[in-house]
Amino acid sequence: MSLIAPPLALYVHMPWCVKKCPYCDFNSHGLRGEPPYAAYVDTLLADLDADRMDFGSALANRPIVSVFFGGGTPSLFAPDLIARFLDGARARIPFAEQCEVTLETNPGTVEHGRFDGYLAAGINRISFGIQSFDDDKLKRLGRIHSASEAEAAVKSAQDAGIGNINLDLMYALPEQSLDGALADVTRAVTLQPTHISHYQLTLEPNTVFAAHPPPLPDDDTAWAMQEACETRLSDAGYVQYEISAYAQPGRRCEHNLNYWQFGDYLGIGAGAHGKLTDASRGDVFRRWKTRHPNAYLEAAGGPGRIGGHAAVAHAELPFEYMLNALRLIGGVPADAFPARTGLPLQHINDRLAQGRQRGWLDTDPQRLTTTPLGQRFLNDVIASFLG
Known part of the structure; x- marks a missing residue:
């Protein structure tokens, strides 16, 4: 059988956050002084240049169908830096006409008027890491925002004209009840986002929560929460299309759909992972970048930026x-x-x-x-x- 090159997306990892959450196992690093944001954007573009050289013909005639800025907290980067990256990326690889461009955002890191800048930069989808609308649960999760700040941030983005918004919510939180999980979903749908990601809190290795587990609901209670919240979301007009993803009609996340359909994506940034199909060679490759931001910056687009590269065995x-x-x-x-x-x-x-x-x-x-x-x-x- 011959491989057919699938759609191509771009994942951009922004590694810094204000404070590392105790449940988080992502490649994120709490702030210690002012990160070199501008230098990092330049290094991202150098990384993209180097990947283009390495992959050559495997990227030919393949526009970028979606871009996703993940982290860490990408909203720590000012709109002009996001614009600098997007302008540079478009000059290197063509973007599809309806390219979806998502910025992950922490409600505690945005200021009034900043969403206007992100929209002008080319961001057309915002994903808010809300997690809960219960202030006590937010504190236990180590989040830096309150429920009221979360609501204000979502409304600010909507007022700026960003019409495609996702809210991340967790359930089975420490000592959470079924009513508490339902209350979070009810408060979320009141804001009328186009998309809601609803997933269970799990204890991941090498996290604070794994070393010091909080009291979590048992499996039966967690399952009851999932079923009840699915019903509440469905009643509000959100269609479940993936285990943890719910969308209003026509508002599914194109970037994540490409992942789930085994599409291709370039991964740039510290610790970013990518997958690429080389149809001419009949191979599927995975490449990942060196994890620590300092080492990634020092590599400046050179060979040291690569943490690993391998073909996926048949x-x-x-x-x-x-x-x-x-x-x-x-x-x-x-x-x-x-x-x-x-x-x-x-x-x-x-x-x-x-x-x-x-x-x-x-x-x-x-x-x-x-x-x-x-x-x-x-x-x-x-x-x-x-x-």
Whole structure:
């Protein structure tokens, strides 16, 4: 089977935050003095230049369909620096006409009028890390904003003319009740964002919470929260299209959809990961950048910026593909598997049959889709595709 190059996105990692949250396992670094924001933007562009040289023909005639500034806290960067990067990136790789450009934003780091600048810079989607509208829960999560500040920030972005807004919410928080989880969702939908990401707090290795676990709801209570909140979101007009993603009609996150459909993305910035299909060679590559901001800056676009680079082994491709695709509530077309992996569908026939027999996968041969039971035991479903 031959690989077909999928859509190409761009992920940009901004590594600094005001303060590291105790649950966070991302490559983020609390502020210690003033970071070299301008120098970092220049290094991002040098990184992009170097990736373009390295990947050569694999990037030819492939416009960027979405850009995502993640972190850390990208909203620590002033609008003029975001504009400098976007202008420079567009000069190097063409952007699709309807390119979605998302900026992750901490409600505690934005000032009045700043959203006008982000909009002028080319940002057309804002993703707010709200997590909760309960001030006590926000303090326990180590967040630097209050519930009222979160609401004010969302309204400020809307007033500036940014019409595509996501709110991140967590549930199963320390000592949270079912009513508390529902109250967060109710308060979120009152703000009328176009998209809500709703996911369970988990204890990740190498975090403060992992070393000193807070009292969390048990599994049955967490499941009850998920089901009740799903219903509340559905009643408010938000359609669930992925395990933790809900959107108003026509407002799904294009950048994340590209991930879940096993699309390609360049990853630039300290610790950023990327994936690229080289259809001419029949390979899928992953590349990641050196993690620490200082080392990344010192590399200045040179070889030292690369933390690792490897082709995905054919035996690992089914797991890599399903790890993403089966998160989608509607699944993916069955013929997308050979197009994105280069492997024939027959390669996974036995595992598909087992999943259908267990009631984990839908029986429609034209689609790869989890059943409601499969969604509940998604980790087991995905693990069944390990080589």
